[in-house]
Amino acid sequence: MYELFILGELMTGEKHGYMLQDVLKNSVGLGRKISSGTLYPLLSRMTDAGWIHLRVEEETKGGRTRKIYEITNAGAERFVELMASPFDSNWDIETQYTFRFKMVYFQYVTQELRIECLNQYLQLLVKSLKTVSDFEFYLQTNKPEPEKQRVQLLRVFDHRKRLAETEMQWVKEEIERVQAQED
Template sequence: MYELFVLGELMTGEKHGYILQEILKRTGGPGRQISSGTLYPLLSRLVESGLIHLRLEEESEGGRPRKIYEITEVGRDRFQQLMEQPLESTTDTDRLVHFKMVYFQYVAKNVRLACLEQYLNHLQTAWTYVDKFESQLKRLKPSPDMQRIQLLRVFEHRKHVGAADMEWVSKEIERIMKEE
């Protein structure tokens, strides 16, 4: 997922590592911070594999040289491959889709639609799972009552959020389908 992020960010233009890390921190939200120990080894691997190019830029006040990264043609091809990869239902599916959506401007309409349709299917599957579990819980009425009641409230919340997500994705699919 971070490979997609780095390549996607470099599609917008060259950047230095600090800026990449700051953008990813803000994109990931307060609970998902990327460390330098994760980002910089990834950048090194991407350079070694020829997906990005590293250029050193001298600091004006005698500091260390700044490392500037830019995407290569091989990196652009890899970015396209990552954007076209089918989604897998994991705990990070939502986050991956959000990363992909940020870079939709760099891929064809059919790639955007495939991603959103797969995501809609993922959301529908999750909603159906919760709905079935909720029905079982209502039918079987396990004890203790307070815990069952609270679990039903959680399910109600998950179904509400899931329905809102499915509605939004459906509208986004419709919007993209109308594009020229």
């Protein structure tokens, strides 16, 4: 997920590490941050892999050096690979973040790939909704104890179903919108 983010951000132009960290922090929200101890080793590995190029500049204020990263041709190819790679079949927060990152960088891939990505995500939503509905049916049918917990679980599942249905509708509309665009 972080590779996709970094390469996607560098598709927009060169950036220094602090800027990448700041943009990522603002992209994923309050509950998740990428530490320097995660980001900079990843940037080093991506540089070693030839996906990004590092240029070191002298900073005028304070005399500190500034590391500027830019994407290479190999990095642009890796970016398209990551955009085309299927989502993990498990529905989790990583999948949701990955989808959001892919959506941000849709302008750098073909219409066909955008539609494929949206369809994959839609299928995961359908699968997730089925899992929730199946367990909801189990709770309603078997009425396990304690009743107060079962009732509250049913409320939670109702919430999850409504979120999934809303998101599914949005993705379907987005598929139609992308299909109607001229590439």
